[in-house]
Amino acid sequence: MTTISIRDVHADAVEMTLQSLQAYWSQHQHHAVAWSGGKDSTALLTLLIHLIDVGLLPQPDRLHVFYADTRQELPPIQMAAEQIMARLRQRNWITVHVVRAPLDKRFLVYILGRGVPPPNNNTLRWCTRQIKVEPMAQALQGVIEGVEGTALMLTGVRQGESAIRDGRIAMSCSKDGAECGQGWYQQVLPEAKGVRGKIATLAPLLHWRVCTIWDWLKVWAPMPEFGGWPTQILADAYGGDDAKEINARTGCIGCPLASRDAALETIVEMPAWAHLRPLLELKPLYRWMREPKQRLRKAGLERLKSGAIGKNPQRMGPLTLEARETALARILDIQARAQVDLINTEELARIRELIAAKTFPNKWAGDEPRADTWMDSIYSDGSVQPLLFRDLIAPTTVTPDLIRGPASSEQSA
Ligand code: SF4
Structure with a gap:
């Protein structure tokens, strides 16, 4: 019989977490955890259950665990999540909710079926909200x-050393090594219709350092006295024994917003995951899809539904149908070689149906010129800068309609 107690595990960090949980736990009648499957929220979830198991926190009538399945997770992360879910379901006081976006809004259906380009860091970050939030x-x-x-929703958000003991913890969107989507929850959920004012959020690992997270996941959580959690597998996804140093972020495979796919690059070097190497082709493919040649462009100014003129003349928009067909074929080939399921049968059928129906995002008809077409430049005040050397390039030019519209006010590409 071991004499190790939870207070021996990074004593100060765990003690502070416990204090913060004890301060807020009993103020709420319902308790929930937002779990992404990544390292921080998995550390939170497994530690929380251990604290309940050993009586340091009262067992709630029901603990709701919400797992956002984006269908784009790295296989080791997904595998760890499934094993953890199986363990969670053994406790009859826990309900696991696996949540997914509706079919048409899933990452690849939205891109390939509807034609919205892969997200980027500047103007088009639609993904986190749509597939997670x-x-x-x-x-x-x-x-x-x-x-x-009221409900207390726990998140795995961390902000390094700056712990805040009392009062509501202020949280912001995490970057650099953090899991995607950690920061959103606080902003969005309290505004949800019908539940406003009923949900408080708490980030009890706010002060944890990455080494504390790894020590918990790799050393302590797998021990029987702390729950025997299958969390070591997560270390693979984050870089094996070097996970602490690599400090990779996880999220969708080939995430177009990350500068590098460090987690994927690391795992494909491991013999057990070497078959995932074709997935490295996704990131360049997403980059290719954002190029003008694969997209449409508004020819001139846009008249909005309100009657006003849009501020962004000749903006680039959705993917052409041809680009979508090409990308679909590439992704099907990649997933076959990597033996993973990025697009399942239902999603594939829906993508094909949407392409066949020539579906485009709102405000786009599909008859706009391709974005690499030479055109006179039109400025937001309506002035026109004619093309130089028009005669030389005339066969591929378009003389744009100055104003087109009105258009619907719904989401555009
Ligand atoms: S991992 Fe990347 S692509 Fe996926 S939701 Fe997050 S930001 Fe978007």
Whole structure:
């Protein structure tokens, strides 16, 4: 029988976490965890359950664990998540909610079927909200709506050493090594329709350092006295024994917003995961899809539904149908070689259906010129800068309509 107690594990960090949980736990009637499957939220989840198991926190009537399945996770992360979910389901006081975006809004269906280009860091970061926030918010709303009392939603957000002991913890979006989507939850969920004012969020690992996270996941959590969690597999996804130093972020495979796919680059060097090497082709493919040649462009100014003129003349928009066909074929080939399931049968059928129906995002008809077409430049005040050397390049030029519209006010590409 071991004499190790939870307080021996990074004593100060765990003690502070416990204090923060004890301070808020009993103020709420419902308890939930937002779990991405990444290292921070997995550390939170497994530690929380251990604290309940050993009686340091009261066992709630029900603990709701919300897992956002984007369908784009790295296989080792997904595998660890499935094993952890199996363990969670052995406890009859825990309900695991696996939440996914509706079919048409899933990452690859939205890109290939509807034609919205892969997200980027500047103007088009639609993904986090659509494939993580909204499905999670809806699931939570379903649980909380109509029941008495308030809910405490725990997140794995970390901000390094700056712990805040008292009062509501202020949180912001994490970067550099953090899991994607950690920062969103606080902003969005409290605004969800029907649950406003009913949810408080708490980040009890706010002060944890990355080494504390790894020591918990690799050393302590797998020990029987701390729950025997299958968390070591997560270390593979983050760089094996060098995980601490690599400090990779995880999220969708080939995430177009990350400068490098460090987690994927690391795991494909391991014999057990070498078959995933074709997935390295996804990131360049997403970059290719954002190029003008693969997209449409507004020819001139746009008249909005309000009657006003849009401020962004000749903006680039959705993917052409041809680019989508090409990208679909490439992704199907990549997933076959990597033996993974990026697009399943249902998603493939829907993508083909949407392409066949010539589906484009709102405000786009599909008859706009390709974005690499030479055109006179039109400025937002309506002035026109004619093309130089028009005669030389005339066969591929378009003389744009000055104003087109009105258009719908819904989301555009
Ligand atoms: S991992 Fe990247 S692509 Fe996936 S939701 Fe996050 S930012 Fe978007």
